[in-house]
Amino acid sequence: MKIVRTRQILAILLVAVAQSLFAPSLMAQPATMEALSRSLEEMIERVSPGVVKIFVSGYQPGRGIVAVRGQLFARQRSTGSGIIVDPNGYIVTNAHVISGARRVQVLLTSGTPSGEGKSILRDGGRLYGAQVVGFDLETDIAVLKIAARDLPALKLADSDKVRKGQLVFAFGSPLGLENSVSMGVVSSVARQLQEEDPMIYIQTDASINPGNSGGPLVTATGEVIGISTMIISQSGGDEGLGFAAPSNIVRNIYEQIKETGSVQRGSIGVKAQTLNPILAAALGLEQPRGVVLSDVYPGGPGEKAGLLSGDIILELDGKAMQNARQFAVNLYGRRIGRKVNLRVVRGGKSRKINVEVIERPDQNVSFASMVTPERNLISELGILALDLTPQIQQMLGGLRIASGVVVAARSIDAPFWTLGILPGDVIHAINNTPVSTLKDLRRALARLKVYDPVALHVERGGQLLYVSFEMEG
Numbered sequence: 113m114k115i116v117r118t119r120q121i122l123a124i125l126l127v128a129v130a131q132s133l134f135a136p137s138l139m140a141q142p143a144t145m146e147a148l149s150r151s152l153e154e155m156i157e158r159v160s161p162g163v164v165k166i167f168v169s170g171y172q173p174g175r176g177i178v179a180v181r182g183q184l185f186a187r188q189r190s191t192g193s194g195i196i197v198d199p200n201g202y203i204v205t206n207a208h209v210i211s212g213a214r215r216v217q218v219l220l221t222s223g224t225p226s227g228e229g230k231s232i233l234r235d236g237g238r239l240y241g242a243q244v245v246g247f248d249l250e251t252d253i254a255v256l257k258i259a260a261r262d263l264p265a266l267k268l269a270d271s272d273k274v275r276k277g278q279l280v281f282a283f284g285s286p287l288g289l290e291n292s293v294s295m296g297v298v299s300s301v302a303r304q305l306q307e308e309d310p311m312i313y314i315q316t317d318a319s320i321n322p323g324n325s326g327g328p329l330v331t332a333t334g335e336v337i338g339i340s341t342m343i344i345s346q347s348g349g350d351e352g353l354g355f356a357a358p359s360n361i362v363r364n365i366y367e368q369i370k371e372t373g374s375v376q377r378g379s380i381g382v383k384a385q386t387l388n389p390i391l392a393a394a395l396g397l398e399q400p401r402g403v404v405l406s407d408v409y410p411g412g413p414g415e416k417a418g419l420l421s422g423d424i425i426l427e428l429d430g431k432a433m434q435n436a437r438q439f440a441v442n443l444y445g446r447r448i449g450r451k452v453n454l455r456v457v458r459g460g461k462s463r464k465i466n467v468e469v470i471e472r473p474d475q476n477v478s479f480a481s482m483v484t485p486e487r488n489l490i491s492e493l494g495i496l497a498l499d500l501t502p503q504i505q506q507m508l509g510g511l512r513i514a515s516g517v518v519v520a521a522r523s524i525d526a527p528f529w530t531l532g533i534l535p536g537d538v539i540h541a542i543n544n545t546p547v548s549t550l551k552d553l554r555r556a557l558a559r560l561k562v563y564d565p566v567a568l569h570v571e572r573g574g575q576l577l578y579v580s581f582e583m584e585g
Contacts, residue, residue, distance in 0.1 A: 166242070193205065204326070216244060270360065271337045274331075384404070385403060417465050498518045511538060566582065
């Protein structure tokens with residue numbers, strides 16, 4: 113009831129704002145509101161044909177993060193949304209929409225019926241089989257291709273021009289109800305959901321529900337500024353906290369996947385963290401600015417160039433670095449093989465260091481086809497896991513420790529959700545006891561009681577870290 117009441121209040125406020133902006137006199141209000149309504153109707157009619165409904169069947173979601181442990185490995189059918197970005201059949205959606213898919217189909221709609229004498233019900237649309245061109249887990253973006261031409265493509269606008277408070281509309285198929293649209297405003301233009309996360313989102317209170325994922329977030333003029341990606345909800349439904357991947361990020365990922373089938377990101381083999389006031393004080397630094405290197409990977413270009421853990425990066429190619437996300441994103445776009453110039457502070461002294469850019473290892477590794485619930489389920493941790501075989505080790509690339517158990521999938525209700533263990537993580541030890549096989553992990557877990565403390569020693573992307581939690585019943 114609170115959500116409904118909030119929506120009603122928002123609608124009243126929007127009408128009042130529109131009246132104050134567009135009606136110079138009370139006599140002009142009806143005509144002005146009618147003109148505003150018609151312009152929005154025309155925009156929706158233009159955008160709707162470029163929005164598709166996606167049908168997915170298979171083990172969903174066999175790869176990645178799922179809602180509850182009971183869904184870690186189950187054959188399911190699901191729906192999502194997508195947008196046509198190229199008249200020749202290229203479609204962008206969320207990677208989690210097609211996660212674990214064995215079959216993907218795309219329904220093209222005819223938009224919103226209009227005109228005198230037309231039925232208010234649309235036709236059934238056209239259904240196409242879709243090929244997954246590629247996907248990127250970090251941004252949760254996937255690209256599909258269907259055998260069709262002359263499609264009503266939508267243009268990705270410049271999301272850097274989005275402003276807080278801007279009126280926006282979310283299109284898609286919430287709960288399977290295709291060709292739906294909702295209205296709201298931009299709540300934040302650059303929301304970072306986790307500290308140091310390189311991904312940012314446009315936050316909106318436009319109604320977004322399961323099934324909206326992959327659908328466009330557009331302005332009042334019909335410009336696509338983002339792709340609806342997720343919600344934060346205590347009830348499981350819309351509570352006015354929706355998040356969309358900005359169109360500039362979507363465009364970059366789409367163009368790379370369309371051209372090569374994958375996403376290439378530059379790296380210099382270091383782990384950078386934002387230098388906040390507490391960290392700066394602890395390190396004895398006068399000014400909390402720049403980024404600090406918490407790890408320099410052995411054998412990487414950073415180590416070869418002379419970078420050390422604890423170095424402060426102030427500039428990259430003359431550009432001031434203010435946080436870890438900015439540092440990572442500026443490296444992503446650098447050409448592989450070229451060098452970047454860093455201004456580094458070490459021991460209070462500034463120096464210049466040139467470092468070669470290499471391609472960051474591909475993190476889109478899927479183990480969905482390699483697991484079964486009978487053989488790979490670790491119910492105490494809410495994960496599906498695999499022994500670290502030579503084949504899997506090759507898929508993951510160079511590991512700091514060549515033994516352990518690989519996380520293939522995990523559930524949101526796992527006991528370590530807040531700290532976060534991810535698919536692709538390698539568990540090397542539990543409570544200082546080395547883990548080499550699933551049998552070792554199960555044996556160690558069997559010795560633990562409810563509320564016993566647990567520390568998993570995990571390797572992720574070349575970094576070693578601890579994930580701690582208490583055992584649950």
